[in-house]
Amino acid sequence: MAVLLEVTGLVKRFGGLAAVDGVSFAVAEGSIHAVIGPNGAGKSTLFRLLTGFHTPTAGTIRFAGRDIAGLAPHRIARLGLAQSFQITTIFPKLSVREQVIFALIAQSTASWRMLSGFPRLGGHRDVMAEAEALLAEVGLTEVAERRAETISHGDQRALDVALALATRPRLLLLDEPTAGMSPFETERTVTMIQRLAGARRLTVLFSEHDMDVVFGISERITVIHRGRVIAEGDAASVQADPEVAEVYLGSAA
Ligand SMILES: Nc1ncnc2c1ncn2[C@@H]1O[C@H](COP(=O)(O)OP(=O)(O)O)[C@@H](O)[C@H]1O
Ligand SMILES: [Mg+2]
Structure with missing residues (x-):
């Protein structure tokens, strides 16, 4: 499948803190792709880089074949993100x-x-x-x-x-769409995302801190922790990854 969004070596520093610290991943056209990680992992910073609300410290963002890193938000939106x-x-x-x-x-x-x-x-x-x-x-x-x-x-x-x-849009970005929702609303939102992606042939990239929410609907999952990608794959491989389990057990404790 064609790549719609490709992120390479993306870095965002806030003073001494690298909130996004060399992130690379690719989103296939027509897929539902999740970025998961505990609170503070860098998900919202990553999404703000993609939509132009933050300027990257380093790295490239290619969307539909164009380099969009550092473009103004309205221009990125106009391109279909x-x-x-x-x-x-x-x-x-x-x-x-x-x-x-x-x-x-x-x-x-x-x-x-x-x-x-x-x-x-x-x-x-x-x-x-x-x-x-x-x-x-x-x-x-x-x-x-x-x-x-x-x-x-x-x-x-x-x-x-x-x-x-x-x-x-060609690519819909949802930053923690289920934040603050009841289990019923969460279920409804997840079903809606799945339905929209299917009906509109939309590519969806969404973030989530709760792993269980993403496994049912995501074709690909990128796991970030402290600004870095620690695992990527389908639900089964991410679930079986010992480092992912450690991060989640650690953050839940
Ligand atoms: N504008 C900012 N200035 C300074 N630090 C920030 C800013 N935005 C986020 N951070 C820090 O970057 C890290 C990642 O935050 P964030 O991207 O919001 O994580 P997540 O969305 O995964 O919870 C956190 O340590 C947060 O405090
Ligand atoms: Mg966030």
Whole structure:
């Protein structure tokens, strides 16, 4: 399978601390790939490097054949690499449906695709239909009329994903999408990720600190600890890795 994202020798230093310390891995197009590691391992720093919110100290990031290391976040997003942010509270008074509609309009305008059609009726209808489809895809149809600030934590995270999908990404990045969720919400989120990846032929790279969450759905798992890759492979090989077991037992103690 073709490689969509390739990270080589990536380093990010904060003063004396190398939060990401020479990380290399590749994400195959169309795959679900997990980055796991205990809290403080460097997952969020790695993801911020990929989306342009941090500039690498060293290393390269190739996305769809282009070197994107150090590009501004909006340029990286425009190339098709989207991160779901926890931003549903920026406009807490808007309904869930309105947020999705605004995200779709912003994307359409940015890409000039709909500029001639919107706000004329034809373009308008397209946006409405697309919003309904997106809401259904992430399981928010029933709460679409509600203000974002009043829906459950799990639904707010699903809305984050919908807003990221509105940019029509090739690669969707989810940094700990199940953080703070109940077991029920976690299960729902994992099922949603799997469904989206299948239906949209989307490549998904997500991080997680709980190993059990990733094993069922990830084709490939990269394990990081103290900014370094300590293991990589499918669920079975990562589960059988003694160093991984040690890191997780150690951090749980
Ligand atoms: N902006 C920053 N400045 C200084 N240190 C940071 C910054 N961001 C993260 N760190 C440190 O880098 C390490 C990795 O953090 P992070 O990437 O958030 O890990 P994770 O997401 O795996 O929990 C931690 O020791 C954290 O304190
Ligand atoms: Mg984190």
